[in-house]
Amino acid sequence: MHIVYAILDNPATKWAVLAMVMVMPLASLLTWAERRQSAMMQDRLGPNRARIPWPVVGRTRLWGILHFIADAIKMIAKEDFVPGSVHRGLFVLAPILALAPVLVAFAIIPFGPTIYPHSFTSVLDTYHLAAGSPETAAAFTDSIRLQVFQVEFGLIFYFAILTLANYGGTIAGWASYNKWALLGGLRSSSQMMSYEVSMGLSLIAMFLIWGTLEPGAMVQLQGSEPWKWGIVAWPFVPIGLISFVLFFTAAIAETKRAPFDLPEGEPEIIGYFVEYSGLRWGMFFLAEFIEIVFIAAVITTVFFGGYQLPFLDADGFRFGGEWVLVNGQQVHLGGAFAPLPHGIVTALQIGAFGAKVILLCWFQLMIRWTLPRMRVDQLMNLGWKILLPSSLGLIMIAALAKLISFL
Amino acid sequence: MGAHATDHDDSETDGPKVLSVSPRNPRVRTIQIHRPAPQDASFLAATAKGLGVTLRHFFKNVLRGKDHNYIETVEYPEKKVDYPERFRGLHRLMHRDDGAVRCVACMCCPTVCPAHCITIVPAQTDDKGIEKFPAVFEIDELRCVVCGLCVEACPCDAIRMDTGEHAKPVEERHDAVMTKDALLELGARSTAVQGGEGAAWRERK
Numbered sequence: 133m134h135i136v137y138a139i140l141d142n143p144a145t146k147w148a149v150l151a152m153v154m155v156m157p158l159a160s161l162l163t164w165a166e167r168r169q170s171a172m173m174q175d176r177l178g179p180n181r182a183r184i185p186w187p188v189v190g191r192t193r194l195w196g197i198l199h200f201i202a203d204a205i206k207m208i209a210k211e212d213f214v215p216g217s218v219h220r221g222l223f224v225l226a227p228i229l230a231l232a233p234v235l236v237a238f239a240i241i242p243f244g245p246t247i248y249p250h251s252f253t254s255v256l257d258t259y260h261l262a263a264g265s266p267e268t269a270a271a272f273t274d275s276i277r278l279q280v281f282q283v284e285f286g287l288i289f290y291f292a293i294l295t296l297a298n299y300g301g302t303i304a305g306w307a308s309y310n311k312w313a314l315l316g317g318l319r320s321s322s323q324m325m326s327y328e329v330s331m332g333l334s335l336i337a338m339f340l341i342w343g344t345l346e347p348g349a350m351v352q353l354q355g356s357e358p359w360k361w362g363i364v365a366w367p368f369v370p371i372g373l374i375s376f377v378l379f380f381t382a383a384i385a386e387t388k389r390a391p392f393d394l395p396e397g398e399p400e401i402i403g404y405f406v407e408y409s410g411l412r413w414g415m416f417f418l419a420e421f422i423e424i425v426f427i428a429a430v431i432t433t434v435f436f437g438g439y440q441l442p443f444l445d446a447d448g449f450r451f452g453g454e455w456v457l458v459n460g461q462q463v464h465l466g467g468a469f470a471p472l473p474h475g476i477v478t479a480l481q482i483g484a485f486g487a488k489v490i491l492l493c494w495f496q497l498m499i500r501w502t503l504p505r506m507r508v509d510q511l512m513n514l515g516w517k518i519l520l521p522s523s524l525g526l527i528m529i530a531a532l533a534k535l536i537s538f539l
Numbered sequence: 540m541g542a543h544a545t546d547h548d549d550s551e552t553d554g555p556k557v558l559s560v561s562p563r564n565p566r567v568r569t570i571q572i573h574r575p576a577p578q579d580a581s582f583l584a585a586t587a588k589g590l591g592v593t594l595r596h597f598f599k600n601v602l603r604g605k606d607h608n609y610i611e612t613v614e615y616p617e618k619k620v621d622y623p624e625r626f627r628g629l630h631r632l633m634h635r636d637d638g639a640v641r642c643v644a645c646m647c648c649p650t651v652c653p654a655h656c657i658t659i660v661p662a663q664t665d666d667k668g669i670e671k672f673p674a675v676f677e678i679d680e681l682r683c684v685v686c687g688l689c690v691e692a693c694p695c696d697a698i699r700m701d702t703g704e705h706a707k708p709v710e711e712r713h714d715a716v717m718t719k720d721a722l723l724e725l726g727a728r729s730t731a732v733q734g735g736e737g738a739a740w741r742e743r744k
């Protein structure tokens with residue numbers, strides 16, 4: 133059994149499961165959700181007809197969810213057309229450059245608690261887990277951490293890797309041998325550069341508050357009590373809330389979607405992937421939706437307690453109680469307590485993470501279909517004159533708050 | 540500075556404020572631009588307001604039943620909007636009491652038809668009250684502009700456009716040509732008085 137757990141705990145396995153079971157399906161479902169949701173906001177019906185024409189199951193249309201499969205089949209079946217005068221190598225490389233980094237970046241997101249397979253059916257003994265007593269050690273010999281990479285630089289890795297994704301758009305524009313695509317690529321790179329700055333800076337205040345860059349540690353620090361989550365962090369000013377608004381704005385700009393969809397401008401100004409069709413275009417499209425999921429995951433982790441369900445500790449529901457320092461770790465004990473088996477707790481927490489991510493995706497779609505596109509000068513004004521100074525100011529306030537709390 | 544140097548009154552609009560107007564060329568002016576206040580420039584308040592509208596529509600459309608939401612879409616092949624009573628649809632040829640075609644091949648409708656889409660080949664009939672009938676009566680529904688002039692022109696209620704159906708999509712152009720048989724199939728017995736009194740109406744009184 134050890135070998136099975138070791139394989140399950142391997143980063144490659146975890147990444148494959150995360151990407152194939154959670155991220156890809158969610159991203160492809162979003163392609164349907166976006167159209168259906170925008171329809172609902174605009175008093176239309178949207179795509180609601182795709183169904184498999186089988187006798188019994190085919191009769192129910194499932195609100196058209198199967199449209200995402202129909203779309204995938206359509207894109208795969210399309211002709212793989214490469215215009216004659218493009219730079220072939222870069223043209224082929226660009227969609228991969230756009231898609232791969234966003235998939236890799238998921239590695240740092242903790243999407244569930246650490247699983248201890250030996251105590252799966254029993255209540256997790258958090259006190260002895262922290263204390264490391266030898267008589268209970270057998271229960272904790274194997275563990276599966278539901279986070280692919282636990283690295284100290286955590287979210288810095290995310291900023292670094294998403295910078296790579298911007299090359300995808302720029303290179304696509306250049307390689308297409310099309311003036312409009314090139315201009316779109318230039319718009320894309322200028323927008324990405326402007327907003328990456330404030331995106332990174334707006335989160336630094338949260339890094340200061342948590343004292344760590346590592347998302348897993350952040351989630352543990354936020355704990356199961358919702359008033360300790362990042363969004364309500366309140367030393368003198370609502371740092372969490374301001375940081376959330378700043379980061380969310382910059383992050384929407386990073387996904388290149390309305391109101392910041394100048395790089396693409398599908399209907400009128402023509403974007404960097406105008407020469408792309410079929411599956412290659414689909415990769416750009418999918419990368420955009422994966423980025424939406426990813427940003428939802430980052431915001432969930434930093435501001436909304438990650439996989440924590442309110443009042444659900446690792447050993448069951450607990451109201452009140454106190455935090456005890458055991459062997460250098462904070463353990464929540466006492467209070468009104470309803471024990472739950474470790475397996476159920478794990479399932480609930482993964483479900484909570486998924487629910488929060490879906491809710492934030494939904495919110496991003498709401499924003500996308502509410503706001504009209506900005507002009508380029510408004511875009512740059514917002515990025516450099518509002519977001520950047522505000523996030524710099526927020527860092528100072530957060531640092532001051534931290535300093536005062538240490539005094 | 541003339542009182543009417545500007546061609547419209549700027550003070551009434553939200554546009555830039557005119558500080559002075561050049562006496563030589565009234566179109567050269569010194570203006571003052573309004574910069575939005577910081578709280579407006581951040582778009583936050585406007586975004587929240589807009590989100591309020593879209594959220595209201597979204598939740599009403601998702602949560603409320605069919606008759607209580609804002610959605611007006613009709614799911615077409617299953618549900619159809621009733622056409623108005625006087626909708627001009629596919630043509631049809633009306634029948635006589637004995638089921639024969641009412642048309643007397645007077646050639647009024649092909650003459651008036653602006654699209655030249657009615658083809659009639661008249662033929663003799665033994666019925667002396669009628670003299671002629673259409674051996675061939677074809678309407679090309681692809682060329683028809685649905686003006687209804689043929690119906691207006693017909694002196695004996697032989698052609699009508701009250702089927703309430705529109706022309707069906709076809710794969711070949713010639714499939715859109717309605718033949719006499721097809722037109723008669725859509726038709727029904729007309730209640731108009733057959734034949735009338737002929738020239739004898741002058742002697743009625």
Ligand code: SF4
Pocket residue numbers: 648651652653654655656657678682683684685686687688689690
């Ligand atoms: S509706 Fe107008 S165009 Fe069509 S057949 Fe009659 S007269 Fe011709």
Ligand code: SF4
Pocket residue numbers: 641642643644645646647648649659689692693694695696697698
């Ligand atoms: S106007 Fe009426 S009667 Fe005359 S040819 Fe046309 S359909 Fe026949």
